[in-house]
Amino acid sequence: MWTVALSQLRTQPRRYVSLVLAILIGTLFLAASFLVSSTAQATLRATLGSTYAGADLVVLPSGSEDVSDLAGTSAGPGPLARLDGVEEAYALRMTWATARAADAEFGTTVMPLPRDPALAGLTVTAGALPAADDARGVTLDAQTADRHGVAVGDVVTLASESGPDSTTTPVDAVVTGLTQPSPDPMLSGQAQVWASPAALTAVQGEDGQAGFTPHLLLRLADGADVPAVAEAARAEATAAGVDVDVATPDEAVRSAVTQLSGGTDLLGWVLGGFAALALLVTALVIANTFQVLVAQRTRDLALLRTIGSTTAQVRASVLTEAAVVGVVGSVLGAGLAVAIVAGVAAAARAMLDLPFLTFGLHPVGLAVSVAVGVAVTVLAALAPAVAATRVAPLEALRPRDEVTAGSRGGRVRTAVGLVLAVGGTALMLGGVSVREPVSAIGGGALSFVGVLLLAxxxxxxxxxxxxxxxxxxxxxxxxxxxxxxxxxxxxxxxxxxxxxxxxxxxxxxxxxxxxxxxxxxxxxxxxPVDLVVQLPADADPARAAEAVAATADVQAVALATPVGTTENGSPVLATPAADLRAVVARLPEGVTGLGDPGTALVPDWVDTDQVRAEVVGTARMFVPVRAGSLSSGVYVAAEPLHEAGWDGAAGAAVPGQLLVALDPGVPVDRLQGLSEDVTRAAGDGAAVIDGGxxxxxxxxxxxxxxxxxxxxxxxxxxxxxxxxxxxxxxxxxxxxxxxxxxxxxxxxxxxxxxxxxxxxxxxxxxxxxxxxxxxxxxxxxxxxxxxxxxxxxxxxxxxxxxxxxxxxxxxxxxxxxxxxxxxxxxxxxxxxxxxxxxxxxxxx
Known part of the structure; x- marks a missing residue:
């Protein structure tokens, strides 16, 4: 029957076109789901994980602790740098500074270069990275350099944004090279300066700001046992009194996405469900198509039976055809999926200005797609092949009676359909209510099969x-x-x-x-807040707020006046409740709570039920309204303070702030220029210190x-x-x-x-x-x-x-x-x- 099957494929190829197309499209659907998953992962690695790419392990603080000392200080290497198997422990310590070049002035984030530049994931577009002992060498991102007319060899004056009592002096740094802007969301819209360790020390000074360290990167020696080093790093951090999570770069990226989606692996479940549904569609369409093909060949199959072929041989012939056609259609479908997803990714990069969108090939997923396509084709062909050989050869030449709802087969189909539809729906809703993915997805699939049986x-x-x-x-x-x-x-x-x-x-x-x-x-x-601008000590706050509000692409501005400090030293600032609601996007407990007396807008790492603060000379208790990543202060409504006799004057020796809301839909590549426009409008010495x-x-x-x-x-x-x-x-x-x-x-x-x-x-x-x-x-x-x-x-x-x-x-x-x-x-x-x-x- 192998010869019969191949002869059918050779002599009547047009008969199989629709089947090949069905298999091709079904396999394409399944393969595309794997490729979307791998492309999503590659894109996340190119954005969220761009700063992790060169590392073997990432050390992430569990809270707001500073982990930079684990890598080392000016006195010497830290405990993680001394671990066996660790070649370099690198702390990405971000320092905020004001840069002046020619007639331009702009805020920037200054970061140290590691010994191994690959750890920073930098791409040099012009010039070169500074030497480690170059006390004045820095690089600048090419986008900022182009905006302000800075070239390799130019001098940029960097002034650390330190406290009013700091003795740091501006440093005249030399731009040795230009780098491609980092796609890391934390650095998005910011001018990026990478400095040699010596240059960074000169910028910070002995009493300059310590900066912010979001994570440590570990580069391991060749052949090092990654899990063992991770466990040792965790133990060293615990011994130092710091709670950390040690992960591979891919795990760190996945953790960031999971944290963003409220503790749920959103991407994994969405794409996993997509693949499962793709498999269901593939099976249904191939089975339906093969049923048509077998029906068209009723006479041929009957003729084979009359000349002596057994039912087993006829079934073998049909299944052989299915296997050959399945291989052809599945390979074509997987290849076309690669072409489509890669083409869409390339078009999006070029036409939608998404340079970070990265196509990711998934060889295992493609192989699974081909194997599933072939297996589903053969299994889908089995039922029609068996049905075609159940009748006598002469009977196969006559039309078959339809299975009606009142017939025995119809009653069985209806009963099974009802059980699956009702039972599957109940299982799905139950799984959803208790958030059990297996029950919910399985119940949904069963209910849908039931619906098809009842169709x-x-x-x-x-x-x-x-x-x-x-x-x-x-x-x-x-x-x-x-x-x-x-x-x-x-x-x-x-x-x-x-x-x-x-x-x-x-x-x-x-x-x-x-x-x-x-x-x-x-x-x-x-x-919750787009930009937080710290005003200089000699600024006129009201005039600065008015000037910033008049800036293009600015939707609303709230003036925050310092009125005290919390127990841990964080500044407390008062803002009119209506203005605060206008600049805050959305909050867990709702923005209306901000206008109530006794509430305070605080960073989400504040885990206490009450916040104690010294405000306008009086100790007060506030109920926290947590505000995500906002970490530049604690904000309270001004009206209750006015009712208590506050005259609106600053009650603490810290600069005031402007909370700024931008117009919706501002492009990412406009944000850096817009931040500079806002700080320029706020006055000399103003700087963006926070905002998402x-x-x-x-x-x-x-x-x-x-x-x-x-x-x-x-x-x-x-x-x-x-x-x-x-x-x-x-x-x-x-x-x-x-x-x-x-x-x-x-x-x-x-x-x-x-x-x-x-x-x-x-x-x-x-x-x-x-x-x-x-x-x-x-x-x-x-x-x-x-x-x-x-x-x-x-x-x-x-x-x-x-x-x-x-x-x-x-x-x-x-x-x-x-x-x-x-x-x-x-x-x-x-x-x-x-x-x-x-x-x-x-x-x-």
Missing amino acids: RLFVPAAVRGAAVLARPAGVPGRLAGLNAIRHRSRTAATAAALLVGTTLVALFLTGGRTAQEQTALALDTAY AGERALYARIIDAMLGIVVALLAVSVLIALIGVANTLSLSVIERTRENALLRALGLTRGGLRGAIAIEAVLIAAVAAVLGCALGVLYGWAGAQLVLADLSATAGAGTAVRPAVPWLELGLVVAVAALAGLAASLLPARRAARLSPVAGLAAV
């Missing part, structure tokens, strides 16, 4: 109801409605492909839109880019549905050969026959799309509730996730599905109309 009950009835819209078309319109009821199984089979496709599209549109809204809420919570505008904008762009790729890949499901509809319509034309011929003999024109088939296809497609959109919204909400509940709770919106239903997009889905049904009917309708009545009546 022959409700889809034909829905099509019949929608057929009233086709009555103006006359006889073809009435025939289309009647056929939906007379051939329930065929109607349900035709609708199944589009039902699957539109359900997937609606699921991801609803889940994606909900995820975008929840992520925006989480980003607003994590980065850059981080929030860059995180949002990363998420939008990933969702954009996923949404683009959903167009594949429309192609899958189109092939499924065309296949089942082809089967219906074969089954209705005598019926169509009889209609022609009774006077129905060729145009009328084509119209009846086309209207039937449009009605089935539109009804399937509406039902699929309803199911997709339900499943999309369930998925969002499962994945985003923790994120929503972190953002202060409770654990009940409100679905964001994209009504306009769903309307377009229904319209496109109807057009896809019309397009899929063209060839079958043309084939049916070309057959003469006499030939059709004699065909079966």
Whole structure:
């Protein structure tokens, strides 16, 4: 039978085109999900993990502790640098300074260069990095250099932003090279200066600011035992009284994303669910397509049986064809997935100004996709092959009776469908309520299979109801409605492909839109204030606030006046409650709490239930309203202080601040220039000391880019549905050969026959799309509730996730599905109309 199978493939290749396309697209869908995952990981490594890329281990503080001493001090190496297997322990200590070059003045972040420059992940675009002992050598990022006309060899004066009692003096540094701006969100929108250790010491001075160290990077010796060194580093940090997490670069990136999404591995679950649904779609479409192919070969298979082939040999022949076609379609699908995802990533980099978007190849995922494509093809071909060999050779030449809902097979199908639909839905909702992913996803898949089994009950009835819209078309319109009821199984089979496709599209549109809204809420919570500007001691605060408010792309400004300090020395600043609400994005407990007496806006690392502070000479207790990453002070409403007799004068010897909210949608590449515009408007000596505008904008762009790729890949499901509809319509034309011929003999024109088939296809497609959109919204909400509940709770919106239903997009889905049904009917309708009545009546 191997020879028979190969001869079929050689002599009738056109018969297998639709099958190859179905396998190709299904495998493409699955492979693309792996590639989206690897591309997302590569992009995250290029952004969140750009500063981790050259390290073997990353040491992350669990709280606000300073971990720089673990790497070393001016007195010598620290405990982590002395560990066996550690070549270098590097502390990324960020120091804020004001830079002056020619006529320009701008704020900048100054960072030390490691001994091994690869640890910093720098790309030199001009000149060279300074030598370690060069006390004046620095590099500047190329974007800032271009904006201010700084070239290699120019002198830049760096003045550390230290306290008023500091004795540090400005340092005239020489720019030895220009570097590519770091895509790290923490550095987004900032001028970046990398200095040799000697130059950094000169900038900081003995009593200059110590800076901020977000993490340590460890470079290990060749052959070092990474887990053993990680455990030793953890133990050394604990002995030093510092609680840290030691992770590989990839683990650190994943941890950052998980922390951002409220403790949930959002990316992993979304892409894992995408792959699982892709596998389900692939299996359904291939099985449906193979059923059509076997139906078209009924006579051939019957002939093989009459000349002596056994049922086992016929099944082996069909399965051999399935395996060969599966290999061809799967390899083509995996290759096309690589081309599409790489092309989309390249186009996004060029057209959407997303240079950090990085294509990631997933060899294992591609191999799994090919293997799954072949296995699913063979398994999908098994049932049709068995069904084709169950009847006697002569009986196979006659039309088979349809399995109706009242027959034994129909009752079994209905009972199983009800159990799966009801039981699966209950399991899904239960899993969602207790946040158990396996139960929720498994229950959702079972319920959807149940819906497909029950489709022959409700889809034909829905099509019949929608057929009233086709009555103006006359006889073809009435025939289309009647056929939906007379051939329930065929109607349900035709609708199944589009039902699957539109359900997937609606699921991801609803889940994606909900995820975008929840992520925006989480980003607003994590980065509640766009910019915090520290005013110079001699500034006129009111005039500075007015000047900043008049700056382009600034939405609101709040003046914060120092009124005291907390027990741990953090400054307390008073701001009019309405102004504070205007500049704060969104907070866990809601911005309305800021106007209540006795509340204070504090950084999220403050874990006490009350904040004690000395305010305007009086000890006061405040209920904290935590504000994400904001760490430049504690902010209270001014009105209660005025009622207590405060005259508005500064009550502490620290500079005042301006809290600035920017217009929505400010591009990332505009943020650095905008920060400089704001500080320039605030007056000489003003500096941006805090704020999450850059981080929030860059995180949002990363998420939008990933969702954009996923949404683009959903167009594949429309192609899958189109092939499924065309296949089942082809089967219906074969089954209705005598019926169509009889209609022609009774006077129905060729145009009328084509119209009846086309209207039937449009009605089935539109009804399937509406039902699929309803199911997709339900499943999309369930998925969002499962994945985003923790994120929503972190953002202060409770654990009940409100679905964001994209009504306009769903309307377009229904319209496109109807057009896809019309397009899929063209060839079958043309084939049916070309057959003469006499030939059709004699065909079966």
